[in-house]
Amino acid sequence: xxxxxxxxxxxxxxxxxxxxxxxxxxxxxxxxxxxxxxxxxxxxxxxxxxxxxxxxxxxxxxxxxxxxxxxxxxxxxxxxxxxxxxxxxxxxxxxxxxxxxxxxxxxxxxxxxxxxxxxxxxxxxxxxxxxxxxxxxxxxxxxxxxxxxxxxxxxxxxxxxxxxxxxxxxxxxxxxxxxxxxxxxxxxxxxxxxxxxxxxxxxxxxxxxxxxxxxxxxxxxxxxxxxxxxxxxxxxxxx
Amino acid sequence: xxxxxxxxxxxxxxxxxxxxxxxxxxxxxxxxxxxxxxxxxxxxxxxxxxxxxxxxxxxxxxxxxxxxxxxxxxxxxxxxxxxxxxxxxxxxxxxxxxxxxxxxxxxxxxxxxxxxxxxxxxxxxxxxxxxxxxxxxxxxxxxxxxxxxxxxxxxxxxxxxxxxxxxxxxxxxxxxxxxxxxxxxxxxxxxxxxxxxxxxxxxxxxxxxxxxxxxxxxxxxxxxxxxxxxxxxxxxxxxxxxxxxxxxxx
Numbered sequence: 001x002x003x004x005x006x007x008x009x010x011x012x013x014x015x016x017x018x019x020x021x022x023x024x025x026x027x028x029x030x031x032x033x034x035x036x037x038x039x040x041x042x043x044x045x046x047x048x049x050x051x052x053x054x055x056x057x058x059x060x061x062x063x064x065x066x067x068x069x070x071x072x073x074x075x076x077x078x079x080x081x082x083x084x085x086x087x088x089x090x091x092x093x094x095x096x097x098x099x100x101x102x103x104x105x106x107x108x109x110x111x112x113x114x115x116x117x118x119x120x121x122x123x124x125x126x127x128x129x130x131x132x133x134x135x136x137x138x139x140x141x142x143x144x145x146x147x148x149x150x151x152x153x154x155x156x157x158x159x160x161x162x163x164x165x166x167x168x169x170x171x172x173x174x175x176x177x178x179x180x181x182x183x184x185x186x187x188x189x190x191x192x193x194x195x196x197x198x199x200x201x202x203x204x205x206x207x208x209x210x211x212x213x214x215x216x217x218x219x220x221x222x223x224x225x226x227x228x229x230x231x232x233x234x235x236x237x238x239x
Numbered sequence: 240x241x242x243x244x245x246x247x248x249x250x251x252x253x254x255x256x257x258x259x260x261x262x263x264x265x266x267x268x269x270x271x272x273x274x275x276x277x278x279x280x281x282x283x284x285x286x287x288x289x290x291x292x293x294x295x296x297x298x299x300x301x302x303x304x305x306x307x308x309x310x311x312x313x314x315x316x317x318x319x320x321x322x323x324x325x326x327x328x329x330x331x332x333x334x335x336x337x338x339x340x341x342x343x344x345x346x347x348x349x350x351x352x353x354x355x356x357x358x359x360x361x362x363x364x365x366x367x368x369x370x371x372x373x374x375x376x377x378x379x380x381x382x383x384x385x386x387x388x389x390x391x392x393x394x395x396x397x398x399x400x401x402x403x404x405x406x407x408x409x410x411x412x413x414x415x416x417x418x419x420x421x422x423x424x425x426x427x428x429x430x431x432x433x434x435x436x437x438x439x440x441x442x443x444x445x446x447x448x449x450x451x452x453x454x455x456x457x458x459x460x461x462x463x464x465x466x467x468x469x470x471x472x473x474x475x476x477x478x479x480x481x482x483x484x485x486x487x488x489x
Contacts, residue, residue, distance in 0.1 A: 014489070051330055054489045073332035081330055087323035091253050103245025104331035146327065 004029045004154050004185035010059030012045055019045040021209035027187060032180050034200030035189045036233060041206040043189045044084055047156050051081045063154055077105060080152035082143050084159045088131040094142055095127040098149050105150035117145045120175040137164045156187045173199060197229035205236050212236060243337035250345030254311055261349060265307055266356035269299040273361050276421060286423045287454040292365035298420035300357045301447040308350035308383040309390040309411055312342045316394025317403050335481035346387030351379060367451060374459050375450035382443035385470040388477045395486050414440045424456050439469045
């Protein structure tokens with residue numbers, strides 16, 4: 001299996017804080033990969049380094065073989081990131097937001113795909129509503145839509161269901177599963193471990209800037225017979 | 240190219256959607272300056288053989304072009320940084336040169352619109368002719384571009400709105416107000432005339448005014464050379480900061 005994402009010995013400091021302490025990971029094309037860990041484990045820093053928002057002190061990160069520093073334009077074109085924070089541009093409505101995001105990736109006349117995303121995320125009725133007037137859950141859906149607007153083969157979801165109601169979560173996961181089924185690689189960070197257990201084929205557990213466990217979900221669970229992923233997570237973190 | 244055009248379009252729409260605040264308000268401010276200063280001084284002062292109100296109008300136009308070009312890029316960036324929406328332009332594969340060009344061009348367009356608005360609102364109050372339109376255009380573009388680039392630096396450097404306000408109030412405002420908008424530097428004591436020559440905005444106002452009256456304190460070629468050099472230096476600095484991801488990419 002070719003590597004959708006390759007991370008080799010990545011180190012990142014913020015002043016005296018060592019956020020990433022030599023992380024190495026390889027995620028195959030078409031995987032549904034879970035990146036789990038407590039707050040401050042380094043998950044978001046790792047994702048930010050992959051997306052070019054943070055520059056690693058050392059090590060290398062590649063998206064489908066393209067280095068995120070040396071070949072950043074191609075690497076970014078192949079990556080869609082749903083950021084953790086609920087951010088939006090208050091000057092535009094939902095459709096304008098998605099058209100603008102398409103344009104940033106060099107795509108004009110993308111309305112067919114935008115309509116499909118809007119329908120799948122149950123946003124069609126909100127297409128002409130200003131971002132300021134959407135609820136938190138709706139804004140979260142628009143963030144997901146923005147990440148998908150250029151049909152990236154690798155999709156990173158950084159806690160996409162935080163503050164989102166159950167119905168939307170189910171709709172969102174159905175859509176993401178479909179994309180995964182069509183060959184998109186999905187990287188998910190979440191604190192809802194039951195979601196990770198149900199969705200991810202493989203999981204990395206991070207603690208204090210390091211990967212402390214990396215295996216298929218089935219193998220992780222098999223090592224702790226009868227335990228839920230949440231129990232596996234707690235036991236691994238305590239080791 | 241599409242990335243650049245989209246970012247430019249987005250920056251244009253950002254101020255155009257609130258044009259009452261971003262275009263109409265500065266036009267009104269300039270009009271008030273003209274009414275007050277013109278009313279008090281028009282009967283008493285002539286500069287370069289021109290009535291004071293006529294002399295004042297080009298200075299007010301250029302002052303608003305510069306201040307609004309600065310305001311556009313700086314406010315857009317700091318707002319995006321504080322709300323976090325800056326991530327939407329950092330994630331896509333937009334080259335830093337396209338990023339620079341889009342912000343600068345949109346800021347120049349806002350400056351131009353405000354400048355034209357000020358001209359249309361004030362031209363009724365005084366006799367105004369256009370002697371050299373190309374000089375007017377050249378100083379508008381390079382002056383607006385210089386302040387737009389300064390706005391990018393200020394917007395990226397500032398982490399809070401009050402830091403940006405300090406940049407605006409303690410650097411941009413004095414540079415523009417003390418540049419000869421309201422007076423000819425020949426009316427100043429020798430020391431302050433000398434100091435004025437170190438203010439690049441003086442050359443923008445003076446050269447811009449030459450386009451209307453055909454007379455200026457300094458030769459327009461000299462003015463343009465100073466303005467173009469300043470624009471080139473600030474642009475190269477801004478491009479370098481963007482390339483390094485200064486304060487944008489941790």
